[in-house]
Structures are given as structure tokens and as C-alpha cells.
Amino acid sequence: MRRPWRVAVVGGGITGLAAAVRLRDNAPAGTEITVYEQSGALGGKLRTGELAGRPVEFGAESFLMRDPAGGESAAVGLIRRLGLADAIVHPTVGQAALAVAGELRPIPGGTLVGVPGDLEKVAAVATPAADADRDAGRPLLGADDDVSVGALVRSRVGDQVVDRLVDPMLGGVYAGRADDLSLATTMPALARAARVEHTLVGAVRAAQAAAPRPPGAPVFGTLAGGLSRLVEAAAQASGATIRRDAAVRELKPTADGWQLTVGPTRDPERVEVDAVVLAVPARPAARLLTDCAPAVAATIGGLDYASVALVTLALPEPALPRLSGFLVPATEGLLIKASTFFTTKWGHLARPDGLALVRASVGRYGEETSLQLADADLVAAVHRELSGVVGAPLPAPVADHVQRWGGALPQYAPGHLDRLAAARAALRATHPTLVLAGAGYDGVGIPVCVRSGETAAGEIIEALGGSGQ
The missing domain is CATH 3.50.50.60 (FAD/NAD(P)-binding domain)
Structure with a gap:
């Protein structure tokens, strides 16, 4: 037997x-x-904790609803298999911003992880190079080529688009730098399109067309x-x-x-x-x-891996902009690389007493010294920088939490x-x-x-x- x-x-x-x-x-x-x-x-x-009497994520915050081919993502499929589909919720505020030159500017639409599919739409954030993205009569990449995201995008539309848009978008996901990260691994749809298309804008549009999203369909979900x-x-x-x-x-x-x-x-x-x-x-x-x-x-x-720290603050009735959060280009010189306004972004977390949960991510690849601060000093630095970005002093937190993830994100x-x-x-x-x-x-x-x-x-x-x- x-x-x-x-x-x-x-x-x-x-x-x-x-x-x-x-x-x-x-x-x-x-x-x-x-x-x-x-x-x-x-x-x-994946770690859900509690702060000021509310559940809050101390790790991954959400999942993509659709896979790269446009179908249901594997996360949603597993959630359905486990009988949790009715618990899926979506952001009530989806607009995020970039902290650029001392102000919050809305992240432009029509990009693929910050890579523009329309150069005019990114002009409010970054100015493309003067001779941007000319058709040289051949595909951007050879059949088996892989380059860094930064190398490709800089060569086509210039440094500012990378530094102000692509780099912070990738940094928010990988805590890495666009100049170091593989295009084929981090943006496979764009890599495939770049082996056919002659311009970066054309490759972005082709990649987007290959995985269309129904109008109004949510991008992200959580439980x-x-x-x-x-x-x-x-x-x-x-x-x-x-x-x-x-x-x-x-x-x-x-x-x-x-x-x-x-x-x-x-x-x-x-x-x-x-x-x-x-x-x-x-x-x-x-x-x-x-x-x-x-x-x-x-x-x-x-x-190699990057380490990060996630600092969550419970703030009593802060004056926050109506945004899901913001990203910070490395060129801005801040400790924070991203922030999420949890109770604004996720309506199911909103509280009648006005207490807001705000999370900031600290730590970029190669800049691990920023994570050597003690928890209390990290909280104070994050609170100070958040106040500066939103343009008004934020109230002192009534509770805080620091979650350190050593070696968390592959590069x-x-x-x-x-x-x-x-x-x-x-x-x-x-x-x-x-x-x-x-x-x-x-x-x-x-x-x-x-x-x-x-x-x-x-x-x-x-x-x-x-x-x-």
C-alpha cells in the first residue's frame, strides 16, 4: 500500500x-x-496590528485586484477560495501626490509606475528633455535585453522624469532606485512592449492596452x-x-x-x-x-535586499489634504520616502472622533543609516517631516508604532x-x-x-x- x-x-x-x-x-x-x-x-x-483601538497594517497594506494580463489577480483568487471575498474593500480616495519643491502635486495619470504614456500629462511634475523620445527606427530593446528602468527612461525623456516621478514610484514599492532595478523584473509588460515599440510613450501605451482595466474598476483592495x-x-x-x-x-x-x-x-x-x-x-x-x-x-x-521602517501615528483631528498619501523623491532630501493617510484612503477605517492614522515609510536601498535612529527619534523625525510636507503643524500623536523590516525588499x-x-x-x-x-x-x-x-x-x-x- x-x-x-x-x-x-x-x-x-x-x-x-x-x-x-x-x-x-x-x-x-x-x-x-x-x-x-x-x-x-x-x-x-503581512501583519495586522492595532493602534488607538483600530486595526492597522504594520506590513503590506493592500493587493492588486488584477493580474498583468488583465484577469483576476492570484491574491483575489486565493481570497475567493478561502471564502473571504465579501470582506474585500477598496480605497475611497485614490488620488496620491508627490512632494516636489516644497509642495504636494498630484501624481499625473496615464503613467505606468511613473513612466509616462503622455508627456504633456507629466509636465506639472517634471519637464521631459527637449528632444524627448524620438523614433530612431528600431525597437527600444533587443529581444533578450534587460536594462535598469532608470537607464531606459533617462535615455528617452531625461533625468527629471526619473528623479521626480519614476524613482519615487519604484521606491514606494521596492525601496530601491530606478537606476538599479531591472526593467524586465519590475515592469515586465513595459519590457515586452519595448522589444517591439520604437518610443517609450508608445511602449507604455502598448503595455497598458495589453491589460485593459474596465472603467471604474478598482486597482487595489484589502480586507x-x-x-x-x-x-x-x-x-x-x-x-x-x-x-x-x-x-x-x-x-x-x-x-x-x-x-x-x-x-x-x-x-x-x-x-x-x-x-x-x-x-x-x-x-x-x-x-x-x-x-x-x-x-x-x-x-x-x-x-540584495533593502531594509525599511514603517512608522504609524494616531493623530487627533489633523488637517490633512484629501489624498490617499504621497511619495517623496530622493532628491527632496527627506527621511520619509512615502506616506499613507490610512483613515482618508480607506473609508472603512474612518472614525467619528476624527482620529487619523498616518503611516510613513523610511529607508531606501543604500541608505540604511537612516534606520539606526531609536524608535522615539524616528517618530519625532517623521512627525516633523509630515508637518512640513502638508504645510501645517500636525497635532502630537496620541499613539505611535514603529515596525522595522530588516532585509525586507529584494533588489x-x-x-x-x-x-x-x-x-x-x-x-x-x-x-x-x-x-x-x-x-x-x-x-x-x-x-x-x-x-x-x-x-x-x-x-x-x-x-x-x-x-x-
Whole structure:
């Protein structure tokens, strides 16, 4: 009689949990799934807390409603699978601004992550180069080229568009710089269009046309009650054994699968499994792969990460502009790189007493010294800068919270996708029952992480033959 499969999911973030749910849904009945999470909490960068009596996100705030092809995003699909679709809420205020030259200017429409599809629309924020975006009679990129976002956009429309618009937009997502981030990884639709189109504006419009959004359709969503509801529901639906405070310290291939060494050095636990989904950041994954796949470990171990701090303030009746928040170009010289006016943006969080929740993000790649401030000093600096940006002294916070995320956001250098494809191909050729998943490989954002975990689960099922062994 064939015994049930035993699958280990290393990492209890949303990627690992999505993998566990997909395994439960599609693997043979009786499959034993165990999720190993080294910390005491599931969810990774999804963490709902409370401040001044209201739920507030101390990590990821929302998810995209649609995928790059225009269909329902993987996050929405998982939420539906978990029975939480009725809890999806959308922003009530969508307009955000840029803090430029001492004032807040609305982010112009018609851009793709800040890259303009209409040069006239960005003129209020940035002035394109005088000879901007001329057709040279050939595609912007070769068939296999990858460049940094900044390199492409600077060459077509000049520095100011990058510095004032593209860089802060990318910085808000990746905490990185446009001049360092891979176009093919961070903006794949634009990269595809740039291999056909002769102008940047034409490539932006082509990318937008390839994934049309119905008029009035919301771009973002979150869950009433907080995104930790998604984490809890996924853990429950997976039917997995959840092991918190269970660090996996070693992976060894065996004749039939894998041996995991779990727990402290002084009292290790050895676990035998048939397959492993490795859903942890690139550097810890590399450490686990050093002995069994050293070339793969060297490749993924080279991925760098940015650290950030999220500072949330509860402010009594502040005079805030009617905006969802704002982004700050690095050229402005502020500690803050982005801010969200939570109780303005999300109507379901509004309070009758006028208490407002405002969150600011601090920390850009290469500028980690800004994160060395003590919590109280970080709160004071954020409060001071927020007052300066909105143009009026803000009231003292009645409560505050500082959430530090060390090594939180991957920095994808040009060529990332090719390096990753080669690493995965090498791993598949030698160890098909060990699969990488997560933001370090496939991109940031809840939908991308969910899709990465689900894809990894599918690969495990295929590698194990589609039925119990």
C-alpha cells in the first residue's frame, strides 16, 4: 500500500501558505503537509496590528485586484477560495501626490509606475528633455535585453522624469532606485512592449492596452479587519501542521526525498519528507542549498535586499489634504520616502472622533543609516517631516508604532530573470522535488507571492508523479 506524500513547506509567509493551500487542494488525499516557520508568527510581511483601538497594517497594506494580463489577480483568487471575498474593500480616495519643491502635486495619470504614456500629462511634475523620445527606427530593446528602468527612461525623456516621478514610484514599492532595478523584473509588460515599440510613450501605451482595466474598476483592495485574516484563513484551509518557532537549519537529499534538520543545534530534530517548497528569502535559502546545490546557492545568495521602517501615528483631528498619501523623491532630501493617510484612503477605517492614522515609510536601498535612529527619534523625525510636507503643524500623536523590516525588499538587478531561470533549471535537473518560491525570485506584492507559491506546489505535485507513492 502506498504511503501518503510528505511535503515540507519552509517559510510561513503568504507564499508558503499559498503553496500549502494549493497542495491540499490538488495533491492526493492524505498528503501530509507541514509548514515550518522560524518565527513565532505566520504571514511574513503581512501583519495586522492595532493602534488607538483600530486595526492597522504594520506590513503590506493592500493587493492588486488584477493580474498583468488583465484577469483576476492570484491574491483575489486565493481570497475567493478561502471564502473571504465579501470582506474585500477598496480605497475611497485614490488620488496620491508627490512632494516636489516644497509642495504636494498630484501624481499625473496615464503613467505606468511613473513612466509616462503622455508627456504633456507629466509636465506639472517634471519637464521631459527637449528632444524627448524620438523614433530612431528600431525597437527600444533587443529581444533578450534587460536594462535598469532608470537607464531606459533617462535615455528617452531625461533625468527629471526619473528623479521626480519614476524613482519615487519604484521606491514606494521596492525601496530601491530606478537606476538599479531591472526593467524586465519590475515592469515586465513595459519590457515586452519595448522589444517591439520604437518610443517609450508608445511602449507604455502598448503595455497598458495589453491589460485593459474596465472603467471604474478598482486597482487595489484589502480586507476589512486586516490582511492577517488572509493569513489565518490560509493556514486553516491548508490543513497543514503548522510549526512555529521551528527554524530549518539544514537540508540533505536522501534516497527517497529530503532530510530536514529542525530546531536548535543543541537539540536538533531530523525530519524525513518527500519534497520541499523553499519559501524563504534568498539568503537563508542559499544557506540551506550550499551543500546540495552550491551553484544555485551562489546565484540566489547574491540577491540584495533593502531594509525599511514603517512608522504609524494616531493623530487627533489633523488637517490633512484629501489624498490617499504621497511619495517623496530622493532628491527632496527627506527621511520619509512615502506616506499613507490610512483613515482618508480607506473609508472603512474612518472614525467619528476624527482620529487619523498616518503611516510613513523610511529607508531606501543604500541608505540604511537612516534606520539606526531609536524608535522615539524616528517618530519625532517623521512627525516633523509630515508637518512640513502638508504645510501645517500636525497635532502630537496620541499613539505611535514603529515596525522595522530588516532585509525586507529584494533588489532585482538587470539580468535577474535570466539568472533565476538558470538557477531553477539547474535545481530542477538535479533535485526536482525541491522548489524555490517567493518574492526574492518572482517579484514583490501579495498576488505575485501567492502565484509563486501556487506554482511551486504544482511543480512539486508534478515531480512526485501526480499520485501517492
